[in-house]
Amino acid sequence: MLCTASHGQHCGGVLVSDNCIVTAAHCLYLGGVFTTNVSVCVGRHCGNCSEVDVEGNPQCFKPKSTVIHPNFSRSTLDNDIAIIKLPKAVSCHCNSVFPVCLPNEKRDGSYLRAGMEGIVTGWGRVNSSLSRSTCLRKGDVRLASRNICSKKHPDYPITNSMMCGTDYSGACEGDSGGPLVIKSKEYGRRFVLAGIVSWGKGCGQVKGLGVYTKVLTHVNWIKQMCDMNS
Ligand code: 4AZ
Numbered sequence: 001m002l003c004t005a006s007h008g009q010h011c012g013g014v015l016v017s018d019n020c021i022v023t024a025a026h027c028l029y030l031g032g033v034f035t036t037n038v039s040v041c042v043g044r045h046c047g048n049c050s051e052v053d054v055e056g057n058p059q060c061f062k063p064k065s066t067v068i069h070p071n072f073s074r075s076t077l078d079n080d081i082a083i084i085k086l087p088k089a090v091s092c093h094c095n096s097v098f099p100v101c102l103p104n105e106k107r108d109g110s111y112l113r114a115g116m117e118g119i120v121t122g123w124g125r126v127n128s129s130l131s132r133s134t135c136l137r138k139g140d141v142r143l144a145s146r147n148i149c150s151k152k153h154p155d156y157p158i159t160n161s162m163m164c165g166t167d168y169s170g171a172c173e174g175d176s177g178g179p180l181v182i183k184s185k186e187y188g189r190r191f192v193l194a195g196i197v198s199w200g201k202g203c204g205q206v207k208g209l210g211v212y213t214k215v216l217t218h219v220n221w222i223k224q225m226c227d228m229n230s
Contacts, residue, residue, distance in 0.1 A: 012197065
């Protein structure tokens, strides 16, 4: 959970190593400037930002540093991805705090595509209600083709670094920066990070498509920024 003093619970994020979080770049753009003034709570399930609990679960941190993708576009939200480095490693509460697997082009490229079923998670707005969810929720998302997605969003380009998914039980405001994961075919119960919640037109519509940052495009950049050896 990403919190700011002015917005409270603001966005989601996802742990990719023991000290590195991936989120959406637009989550760090507030009031017209890029900010590092956020706090990150790992392992929170229910609760809000004011319940800050420094050690234990949730583990809350001020970022050690943040990196916005150099090609992030504020107008099109192309490359909507950013890194938050934590000042120290999180402690593994291995059922609730554990890094997700990054996709591998060779292994996962062929199935991270239209038709696959994934799961999006966050504390964002619950459909038809203005309020955010107090507890982490999940929704089912089926990946959709770029072609169909472009038709749904004629006013904005769907770029190569974006992917789309059904929005009926998908993401909404406040879920941005959070993960869209797909169960790995080859590794049993593990989840692979397919997308980062980025934008959309409305929420929860039966025929709507939400837009995600495509993680496959950015795996090498993420590994570099998080100092992860392949
Ligand atoms: C948002 O405002 C947002 N239904 C994120 C995702 C979607 C809509 C809005 C997709 O952060």
